[in-house]
Amino acid sequence: MIDRRALLGTVGLGGAGAAAIGALQQSGDKPGTTIRTVSVREFGARGDGRTDDTAAFNRATQATAAWSDALCRAVHVPAGRYRLDGTVFVRKGQTLFGDGYATYVDARKARASTFVLGRRDDEGRGTPDPGGAPVRLAGLHAMGGSSRNGFVATDAQGFSIADLFLTAVGIGIEIAGSQQTIASDGIVNDVIIDQCLQGILIGRAQNITVNAVNIYRPRFAVTIGDGAHDVILSTLSIAYTEKVGFTLSGRVANIVVANSTIVSNGQYEDFVANVLLRVPAGDVLFNGCTFRNWPGSSIVQDTPGELAADFHGCVFDGSQSSKDYDWSKTSTVLSTSSAGIHRCTDGSWFPDTSQRLSGDHTSAWMPLA
Numbered sequence: 079m080i081d082r083r084a085l086l087g088t089v090g091l092g093g094a095g096a097a098a099i100g101a102l103q104q105s106g107d108k109p110g111t112t113i114r115t116v117s118v119r120e121f122g123a124r125g126d127g128r129t130d131d132t133a134a135f136n137r138a139t140q141a142t143a144a145w146s147d148a149l150c151r152a153v154h155v156p157a158g159r160y161r162l163d164g165t166v167f168v169r170k171g172q173t174l175f176g177d178g179y180a181t182y183v184d185a186r187k188a189r190a191s192t193f194v195l196g197r198r199d200d201e202g203r204g205t206p207d208p209g210g211a212p213v214r215l216a217g218l219h220a221m222g223g224s225s226r227n228g229f230v231a232t233d234a235q236g237f238s239i240a241d242l243f244l245t246a247v248g249i250g251i252e253i254a255g256s257q258q259t260i261a262s263d264g265i266v267n268d269v270i271i272d273q274c275l276q277g278i279l280i281g282r283a284q285n286i287t288v289n290a291v292n293i294y295r296p297r298f299a300v301t302i303g304d305g306a307h308d309v310i311l312s313t314l315s316i317a318y319t320e321k322v323g324f325t326l327s328g329r330v331a332n333i334v335v336a337n338s339t340i341v342s343n344g345q346y347e348d349f350v351a352n353v354l355l356r357v358p359a360g361d362v363l364f365n366g367c368t369f370r371n372w373p374g375s376s377i378v379q380d381t382p383g384e385l386a387a388d389f390h391g392c393v394f395d396g397s398q399s400s401k402d403y404d405w406s407k408t409s410t411v412l413s414t415s416s417a418g419i420h421r422c423t424d425g426s427w428f429p430d431t432s433q434r435l436s437g438d439h440t441s442a443w444m445p446l447a
Contacts, residue, residue, distance in 0.1 A: 227248070357385045
């Protein structure tokens with residue numbers, strides 16, 4: 079197997095570069111090759127809602143085995159109620175999939191991540207699998223999870239997380255590398271997270287796409303932390319945020335949030351912001367986003383530095399989206415003590431509700447007709 083980081087580190091296609099490409103073409107990652115599909119039931123999973131099925135799941139994924147092409151497989155989780163108190167390790171080259179809403183995972187007693195993608199189970203979070211084969215998780219309905227770790231956690235290079243319905247999780251999805259790894263080349267799509275402490279956490283990651291995600295009543299909806307770059311989030315719907323919608327913290331680069339909506343509606347006393355910027359250096363673009371009916375400031379920047387933040391074509395509307403919701407009547411757009419937020423272009427806000435700005439560096443924020 080060829081390590082992807084080593085491959086990307088080659089210079090040009092001559093010499094060692096050409097040799098690396100040739101070795102990859104001859105490696106065990108063989109797309110188009112038929113792989114075996116197994117069921118967790120074959121490995122002892124009961125799916126009765128009472129038995130802890132963690133060990134059976136790990137037998138199905140061969141969680142402790144040294145990585146080889148033989149691990150590449152599809153692992154089916156048929157309809158049932160599966161109690162998972164421990165961590166299931168889904169290996170590189172594997173797809174673990176359920177039957178959608180009919181496949182229910184009960185992780186209410188979990189003390190760590192319920193699914194770790196792209197690692198071998200040897201101790202703690204395990205060790206990363208080698209190679210370029212992607213790892214996938216899809217088609218599950220789950221409740222519960224650790225308050226300290228992502229229900230799904232990965233630092234893999236090449237992954238897909240799709241078609242999940244997560245309820246009352248601590249942290250929904252955690253995409254974060256360590257000092258030795260960086261999560262990369264990943265897609266999160268078609269996910270609903272219903273009530274959580276943290277919806278999605280991204281840190282030390284690159285080339286990540288998050289699309290079509292609905293997060294309802296989060297404490298913190300999306301946090302993008304130090305070392306994240308080249309991250310695109312689009313078509314997110316976030317409602318009833320208790321504290322912060324989007325948090326950006328640490329050094330980040332090329333973060334894009336597009337065509338997304340944050341509707342607070344629930345007026346929580348400890349609400350901080352729709353967008354909280356704590357970035358000493360980096361750049362972020364919000365494009366075509368809508369922020370509606372929030373208490374206090376929609377955007378808060380409380381960390382000085384070299385941040386380039388651009389809000390293009392965004393709508394800030396402090397009014398109710400429905401008369402059934404509480405109306406804040408205190409909505410303001412921006413609070414900053416730094417010149418880092420530098421422009422809002424082609425945007426609009428409604429003069430009776432959210433035209434107000436505060437701070438010393440707001441001259442670029444002019445309401446459009």
